[in-house]
Amino acid sequence: MAAGERRTGDLSGVVQLLRDGQPRTRAELGQLTGLARSTVSARVDQLLAAGLVTPAGEASSTGGRPPATLAFHPGARITLAIDLGATHARVAVTDLASTVLAEHLDTIAISDGPGPVLDHVAKVAAKLVEHTGRHTSELVGVGVGLPGPVDHATGRPTNPPIMPGWDDADVAGHLGALLGTPVLVDNDVNVMALGEHATEFADVDHLLFVKVATGIGAGVISDGAIRRGAQGAAGDVGHIAVPGGRDVLCRCGNTGCLEAVAGGRAIAAELAAAGLPALTSADVVALVRSGDVTALRTVRDAGRAIGEVLATCVSMLNPSVIVLGGSVAEAGEHLLAGIREVVYRRSLPLATQHLRIVSSRTKGRAGVLGASTMVVDHLLTSGALEDMLG
Amino acid sequence: MAAGERRTGDLSGVVQLLRDGQPRTRAELGQLTGLARSTVSARVDQLLAAGLVTPAGEASSTGGRPPATLAFHPGARITLAIDLGATHARVAVTDLASTVLAEHLDTIAISDGPGPVLDHVAKVAAKLVEHTGRHTSELVGVGVGLPGPVDHATGRPTNPPIMPGWDDADVAGHLGALLGTPVLVDNDVNVMALGEHATEFADVDHLLFVKVATGIGAGVISDGAIRRGAQGAAGDVGHIAVPGGRDVLCRCGNTGCLEAVAGGRAIAAELAAAGLPALTSADVVALVRSGDVTALRTVRDAGRAIGEVLATCVSMLNPSVIVLGGSVAEAGEHLLAGIREVVYRRSLPLATQHLRIVSSRTKGRAGVLGASTMVVDHLLTSGALEDMLG
Numbered sequence: 010m011a012a013g014e015r016r017t018g019d020l021s022g023v024v025q026l027l028r029d030g031q032p033r034t035r036a037e038l039g040q041l042t043g044l045a046r047s048t049v050s051a052r053v054d055q056l057l058a059a060g061l062v063t064p065a066g067e068a069s070s071t072g073g074r075p076p077a078t079l080a081f082h083p084g085a086r087i088t089l090a091i092d093l094g095a096t097h098a099r100v101a102v103t104d105l106a107s108t109v110l111a112e113h114l115d116t117i118a119i120s121d122g123p124g125p126v127l128d129h130v131a132k133v134a135a136k137l138v139e140h141t142g143r144h145t146s147e148l149v150g151v152g153v154g155l156p157g158p159v160d161h162a163t164g165r166p167t168n169p170p171i172m173p174g175w176d177d178a179d180v181a182g183h184l185g186a187l188l189g190t191p192v193l194v195d196n197d198v199n200v201m202a203l204g205e206h207a208t209e210f211a212d213v214d215h216l217l218f219v220k221v222a223t224g225i226g227a228g229v230i231s232d233g234a235i236r237r238g239a240q241g242a243a244g245d246v247g248h249i250a251v252p253g254g255r256d257v258l259c260r261c262g263n264t265g266c267l268e269a270v271a272g273g274r275a276i277a278a279e280l281a282a283a284g285l286p287a288l289t290s291a292d293v294v295a296l297v298r299s300g301d302v303t304a305l306r307t308v309r310d311a312g313r314a315i316g317e318v319l320a321t322c323v324s325m326l327n328p329s330v331i332v333l334g335g336s337v338a339e340a341g342e343h344l345l346a347g348i349r350e351v352v353y354r355r356s357l358p359l360a361t362q363h364l365r366i367v368s369s370r371t372k373g374r375a376g377v378l379g380a381s382t383m384v385v386d387h388l389l390t391s392g393a394l395e396d397m398l399g
Numbered sequence: 400m401a402a403g404e405r406r407t408g409d410l411s412g413v414v415q416l417l418r419d420g421q422p423r424t425r426a427e428l429g430q431l432t433g434l435a436r437s438t439v440s441a442r443v444d445q446l447l448a449a450g451l452v453t454p455a456g457e458a459s460s461t462g463g464r465p466p467a468t469l470a471f472h473p474g475a476r477i478t479l480a481i482d483l484g485a486t487h488a489r490v491a492v493t494d495l496a497s498t499v500l501a502e503h504l505d506t507i508a509i510s511d512g513p514g515p516v517l518d519h520v521a522k523v524a525a526k527l528v529e530h531t532g533r534h535t536s537e538l539v540g541v542g543v544g545l546p547g548p549v550d551h552a553t554g555r556p557t558n559p560p561i562m563p564g565w566d567d568a569d570v571a572g573h574l575g576a577l578l579g580t581p582v583l584v585d586n587d588v589n590v591m592a593l594g595e596h597a598t599e600f601a602d603v604d605h606l607l608f609v610k611v612a613t614g615i616g617a618g619v620i621s622d623g624a625i626r627r628g629a630q631g632a633a634g635d636v637g638h639i640a641v642p643g644g645r646d647v648l649c650r651c652g653n654t655g656c657l658e659a660v661a662g663g664r665a666i667a668a669e670l671a672a673a674g675l676p677a678l679t680s681a682d683v684v685a686l687v688r689s690g691d692v693t694a695l696r697t698v699r700d701a702g703r704a705i706g707e708v709l710a711t712c713v714s715m716l717n718p719s720v721i722v723l724g725g726s727v728a729e730a731g732e733h734l735l736a737g738i739r740e741v742v743y744r745r746s747l748p749l750a751t752q753h754l755r756i757v758s759s760r761t762k763g764r765a766g767v768l769g770a771s772t773m774v775v776d777h778l779l780t781s782g783a784l785e786d787m788l789g
Contacts (some may be wrong), residue, residue, distance in 0.1 A: 018433075021683045043408075158749055167749055215629045229715070231626045231633075238621070238717020242750045249711045250745055252642035261747065321639045321711045325619070325749055327628020355640055357651065359548055360632045 011156035014107065018395040019044055019052050023390050024061060024081060030106075032065035032078035042154050053079060059398050060085040083108065087143050088384040089134050089151040089188065092197065092376030093126070095119050095171050095223065100134050101377040102141050105149070107207065112142045119156065122174035122354050131187035134307060139163065148190040148395070149388050151379030153180060154200035156224070161241050170260060171224070191393070197376055198244055199235055201369075202228025202385075204379025205332050209370045215328040217399075218375070219246070221315065222290055223273045229232035231326060246322070251314045267318050270313035273337045279307050290336035297340040306329065308340045312347020319348060320355035327360045334369035341368065408785040410435055414471060415450060415779050420496075422455035422468035441594070443469060449788050450475040457672060468773040472713070473498065477533050478774040479524050479541040479578065481551035482587065482766030485509050485561050485613065490524050491530050491767040495539070497597065499767065501531045509546065513573060521577035523544050525749050538580040539778050539787070542770030543570060543594050544590035546614070552586035560650060561614070572619035581783070583773050588634055589625055591759075592618025593776075594769025595722050599760045605718040608765070611705065611734065612680055613663045621716060636663065636712070641704045657708050661701035663727045669697050680726035694752075698730045702737020709738060710745035717750045724759035731758065 022042045033041070039049045051191065057079075060301035065080035076205050083106035086273040090107075092099040098115040099343035115131055117126055138145050151399035157169025166172060171278030181192040202218035210216055227244035229236045269275055273290030281302050282298060287293055296304035305315045319331060331352075338344060348368050356364075369375055374390035388394050403519045412432045417423065423431070428438045446452035455470035473496035480497075482489040488505040503523055507516055528535050547559020554571030556562060571582040589766075594607035600606055606620040617634035625759075627633050637658035638651045649659035659665055663680030670677035670686060673693050677683055686694035709721060729732060739756050744752075759765055777786050 046416075068655050102705055109413065142689055230626070231621060231628070234622070235623045236626070236716070238750070239719035239753065240717055242747065243621075243715065243717040245714050245747055245750065246711075248747050252640055263745070317640075321636075321708065322715050324635050324639050325617070325633065325712050325715060327630055327633040327635070329629035330477070332580065334628055340687070345775070355653070357632065357635055358639050360628070363629065 018392060019048055020055060020398060021389040021392075023049070023052050023056060027062065027079065027081035028106075028389075031069075032080040034068050034076040034078050036076065037080070043176075049263045049370075061094075081106075081186060086145065086149045087138070087147050087345040088149055088381045089138070089190075090132065090380035090384070091118070091130055091151065091184075091375035092154045092158035092380060093130070093154060094197065098130050098133070099373075099377055100125070100130060100137055100379070101374075102134075102137050102143065103377070103381040105388075106247050107204075107378050107381040107385065109374065111139050112374075112377070119171065120173050123178040123180060125279050127180065127183050128187070131184060134188065145188060145190065148188065149393075150190055151184055151188055151192040152382075152384040153184065153192060153194045153305065154197035154376045154380050155194060156197050158240075158245065159194050161193075161195050161199075161237055164188050164192065167240070185311075191387075193380075193387055195237075196226070196228040196241065196244075196384060197229075197238060199228045199239065200379035200383060201334055202230055202244075202332075202379065203235055204377070205369055205371055206230050206374040207332065208378050209329055210332070214331045215243075215324065215326065216332065217319070217322060217328045218332045218334060218369075219315070219319065219338075220395045221271070221311075221333060221337040222335035225268045225315065225335075227322070229326065229338065230328075235290070246318055248396050249321075250319050252317045267314060273313040273335075276307055276311050276337065280304055282368040283307075290339075290356055293337060294339045297343055305343050308337075309345045309347040311337070312344040312349075313351050315344075316348040316351025317355070320352045321322050323352055323356045323360050323364065329363055329365065329368045331364070332369050333367070334371075334375055338368060364365055373384070406694075408782060409438055410445060410784075410788060411779040411784050413439070413442050413446060414784065415472035417452065417469065418496075418507055418779075420471065422458075422470040424458050424468050424601055425468040426466060428469070438504065440619075445788055451698060466470065471496075476539045477528070477531075477537050477749060478539055478771045479528070479580075480767035480770035481524065481543045481574075482590070482770060483521055484521070484546050485545060486586065487521070488516070488520050489767055490520060490527055490638060491523075491764075491771070492527050492533065493771040495765070495778075497549070497594075497768050497771040498776065499764065501527050502584045502764075502767070503527050509561065509565075510563050513568040513570060516572050518569065518577070521574055523580065525760065535578060535580065538578065538782075539584040540580055540774040541578055542590065542772075542774040543582060543584045544585050544587035544766045544770050545570065547585060547631055548630075549584055549586045551583075551585050551589075551627055553583065557630070558565075580702070581777075583770075583777055585627075585773060586616070586618075586631065586634075588616040588617045590769035590773060591724055591765035592620055592634075592722075592769065593625055593772045594763055594765040594767070595724065595759055596620050597772040598768050600720055600722070603720050605716065606720045606722065606723045607634075607709070607712060607716065607718045609705070609709065610757075611661070611663070611701075611723060611727040612725035615658045615662050615705065615725075617712070619716065620718075636708055639708050639711075654669075657704060661704040661726075666701050666727065670694055673773065675695075683727060684729045687733055695733050698733045699737040701727070702734040702739075703741050704737075705734075706741025707745070708736040710742045713742055713746045713750050719753055719755065721754070721756045722759050723757070724761075724765055728758060 067075040083104040187395040218228040257269040259266035277287040459466040473494040608618040615637040647659040649656035667677040
């Protein structure tokens with residue numbers, strides 16, 4: 010078996026096939042999975058009993074009794090999806106198709122540390138589950154996105170620069186104990202990439218999700234799956250030196266980093282120096298929306314700097330879609346225009362001829378959609394479904 | 400099933416398991432593949448009959464009759480591996496473990512066009528197979544690496560800049576007709592990455608292979624597999640703009656490209672301008688080996704320029720190993736030193752704390768080893784083995 014590949018059971022195989030929403034007959038399931046007729050029957054019966062699969066009417070037939078079809082029933086269980094930022098916590102309850110059933114957006118301070126933040130989030134989450142009329146016993150898992158590097162295998166943050174007190178914190182253990190269900194943790198941008206990919210670009214195999222907010226980071230989808238790299242640090246583009254970048258000191262200690270030149274705080278500082286009322290990314294977006302010419306020009310310049318770095322990423326990874334998300338990306342076309350200008354000028358024609366550079370379509374929900382997707386993917390690829398149904 | 404994943408048969412599954420060279424009992428094979436005892440027996444019998452698996456003595460036992468073990472027999476079939484450069488053709492016959500049985504290195508001119516070059520290579524290959532005492536009917540396939548972008552799905556080059564007359568040429572069809580066996584074609588650097596990974600770094604999941612020759616290119620291994628991107632152009636780093644790079648015109652039409660600043664021809668031109676006898680990468684390497692101070696400094700500067708681009712790739716992909724190959728890389732430590740200096744200065748600690756930057760260990764054979772690996776991987780993941788054994 011190839012490295013990184015994991016053998017999954019027949020139950021997961023059947024659900025994976027039905028996950029696209031299309032009903033299928035037992036015969037079709039046998040054909041597509043390569044399983045024997047008797048095995049398909051046994052697995053389908055197990056899934057029917059658990060409510061994960063339901064009868065879905067009859068297939069069309071050329072004669073004789075038309076065969077019954079079966080469909081995935083995503084409402085059978087639920088997930089909790091938690092998107093934590095420096096100052097926000099978005100919590101959602103979703104079904105197994107990552108449809109949001111209930112959602113809550115909170116202001117928090119991540120710098121309060123893991124104990125207070127996670128205790129608060131767990132309380133909000135439990136209430137939210139109750140609010141949907143469901144029960145935490147129906148959870149198949151909790152997905153969490155954190156604003157810093159995360160060791161995905163252990164679910165612990167690794168020296169996260171904007172999360173004082175969180176280094177090596179047992180986020181999965183802490184939340185798991187409070188909510189009584191497995192918890193998966195990843196970097197927020199990886200989770201956003203997963204969410205945008207699963208819900209809006211499922212047919213795209215090579216996608217970069219770039220978050221432009223106070224910080225700048227990317228999530229890499231290649232051959233249909235998220236690529237985290239050796240230490241889970243893949244996509245950490247905020248501290249790449251911008252070609253011709255100014256000599257600005259970055260919080261990482263280097264100078265001329267992308268984040269220090271084109272991040273939300275950097276843009277706000279530049280606008281403030283020009284006498285404009287800008288402190289945060291939201292202020293920058295407001296100035297752009299008001300049509301302030303200095304703000305337009307500054308945001309477009311930030312786009313150009315981001316484009317310099319993305320041009321290299323395009324040559325390296327040859328994606329077919331780059332999605333821009335994050336609070337600064339809400340400035341819209343002006344940021345996109347700067348990025349496009351440089352990427353299309355600096356990359357080879359073969360890599361850009363079919364490349365689309367677009368704004369996020371998930372309206373701020375990429376994080377929770379991705380956290381939910383991560384949980385369901387894990388359920389169906391780790392053997393967890395087999396364990397759950399015995 | 401995840402995108403890009405392909406269902407393979409039980410036969411391939413058994414061979415994949417045994418491919419690591421460790422003998423296993425039928426019971427172990429059943430346990431590891433999840434197949435029923437009777438299925439394992441049927442598959443093993445098929446593989447024994449085809450000679451792909453052989454009895455390998457008895458396992459140790461705690462009592463009773465010790466069970467017999469089975470091992471992969473890589474000598475049962477052969478592959479042809481062809482590594483084409485601008486001026487060389489290296490052809491090898493290998494077994495299914497990519498051990499080279501015979502090898503031939505030729506001078507060619509790729510600019511002669513696909514007809515003459517492929518006819519010549521096919522003749523050399525057929526003779527080489529004969530020379531090993533084998534027959535072309537024993538071939539499971541031919542793997543080819545070409546010095547330009549290749550659409551891996553069709554095996555056709557896509558506007559390859561240094562291969563006049565090869566655009567959209569049916570390389571796989573042409574060679575397949577001459578040799579009577581399936582042909583897989585890929586970009587030379589992807590093939591080199593595969594070869595270096597399979598033979599020297601099989602335990603590493605995230606690796607970049609960087610070829611520094613007349614041109615500069617990279618092969619990306621992520622989560623254990625080569626990542627080609629949407630058009631097969633991933634790793635095309637030669638035309639990335641070097642931060643602070645000089646205003647040199649590149650053959651691609653842009654200025655300041657990595658290749659135009661740090662490729663073998665660029666270094667040779669710089670040395671020639673300084674009055675040194677340098678025309679090719681080989682001349683550069685000879686000058687470095689002779690200890691010429693100007694050559695040492697120029698190669699180290701080229702390493703720094705390559706390091707600027709690789710620092711971005713490290714942040715983006717978080718590999719644990721970068722392997723340097725290609726004719727200029729034979730200049731050794733001086734090129735490496737320049738690369739290391741910049742990569743370790745410009746990347747985040749999390750991404751570089753376990754990063755190794757090393758010279759290729761395959762002694763010019765990465766291409767043929769990779770071409771052979773590509774053929775065997777395809778045999779075991781495409782259903783081709785199942786087709787072959789009926």
